[in-house]
Amino acid sequence: MAMRIGYLEEHEQFRRTARAFFDREHEPHLKRFEKQGGLDKAFWCSAGRAGLLGSCIPPEYGGAGGDFTFQAILAEELGRTVGSATTGSSLMVDIATHLLVQFGNEEQKRRYFPGILSGEIAQAMPLTEPNAGSDATAITTRAERDGDSYVINGEKYFISNGATADLLYVVCKTDPSQRARGMSVIIVDPNTPGVERHKIKMMGWGSGDTGALSFNDVRVPVSNLLGKEGQGMEILMGTFLGDRMQIAARCVGAAKAALELTLDYVRQRVVSGKRVIDFQNSQFALAEIRTDIAVGEAFLDTCLLKMRENSLTFDEGAMLKLWTTEMEGRVMDKCVQLFGGAGLMDDTPISRMYTAARIQRVYAGTSELQKVAISKGML
Structure with missing residues (x-):
């Protein structure tokens, strides 16, 4: 096979690790994943132990501080597994970690990075809605300020890892009058009262996790805002x-x-x-x-x-x-x-x-x- 351009030895080592992980932890267990309806926490924790998660997290927080090439390699090796056609995008929702690295505050990083690296925290970014897909500015999910809290109401649909994620980056309108400039991203624990979710059956990815979520008067601290208001x-x-x-x-x-x-x-x-x-x-x-x-x-x-x-x-x-x-x-x-x-x-x-x-x-x-x-x- 011809040498590909732009890959360093650490990239190729990561590729070998990813391929070995999928050969060991993914392909032999497809029947079990199908029977239980998807991947389980043990799979995510195995990925964490293999060093596949949170590759962009800086060294001062326990990560490798890798560039996006590592994320792309993980995606390519997942694609090379025949089982990904059954379990779906799975580990690729780890792309959300880049949001926390770039826009998270110190408290948020210290709180969530360890779980992301270990696989205990899987993430999802609820953006798409039943009537707002390609035009992200058309979302209607709202987050209204009430003292030291945001109160979130709205519906999300077609969300990768939406039904099982442990951490949600909810895209909503904090100022509906401003359209794109009124959009913000708020971190939500899915166990917060008012959050309801379920898997959506798709024509592909039979054991994947594509979810629908409802937010009904979900109250979260203002400190859960990712970045600034209007920066969504x-x-x-x-x-x-x-x-x-x-x-x-x-x-x-x-x-x-x-x-x-x-x-x-x-x-x-x-x-x-x-x-x-x-x-x-x-x-x-x-x-x-x-x-x-x-x-x-x-x-x-x-x-x-x-x-x-x-x-x-x-x-x-x-x-x-x-x-x-x-x-x-x-x-x-x-x-x-x-x-x-x-x-x-x-x-x-x-x-x-x-x-x-x-x-x-x-x-x-x-x-x-x-x-x-x-x-x-x-x-």
Whole structure:
């Protein structure tokens, strides 16, 4: 395999650790995760012991102080597991830690960093609402000041890790008259009275955690504000870019896994006395898949380098998310075709990977929304 650009030895060591962790703690236990309806706290704590969580937390708080490349590597290696098509984005909600590093105050950092590093605290960022998705400024969840408290009311939907997270970064309006400038992020303990939540059944990620949450007169201290009042959109913009990066990495990893599975299959499957891989049509399809993956990998690595240099633009992040999610869809479709009827069976991993890949073109901003962001960059 050709050497990839922009990765240091510590990055590659982290990749080996992540891959070994998923091989040991994720893939062999899929039946158990399916039976219990998702990942458990033991899985998160194992990830903490392996050093996979909170990679961006500074050394003075017990972390490694790593750059975003570590987050992308974790995403790519998760994507390379066939089980991620069943358990979903799982550890990738750890991206929320970047919010606490950048905008949290000293008390918040001291309070939450240890649990994040150990895996005892899993996070979620309730932003999307039933009637507010792509347009974040359209949210209606409100946080009204009442003395030394905020009182939160509203509904959130399609929230990754929303039903089981131990820490919520709730995006709400502290000044509805100001639209984007009136948005804030408030930390909420999900056990606070007035918080209700449940999992949403999806067409993919059967044992994943996508949740719906209700906030009914939820009272939290003003000290739970992340950053400043009205700073919500600024906080979100950095999250949007990081989220696109980790999704792109996951798509690249999943496409690689699909190619490996398909190569194994077409080398063994015989049709009319010939292996499927010996047909020229199969070879052409495999060539297209390999080329798509190589382009996506190079695009991802270039964007990661730019991100480390603080030169990655918002529209470049949109282009990366658009291209890699569409690429994963093309790859999965061709792989299922090469599997033939076997690729349609639920017990065949490629069928679940095909279904899960469809989520990525909608999740965290549709392909159409990415095109809007790209065109705005040109205008």
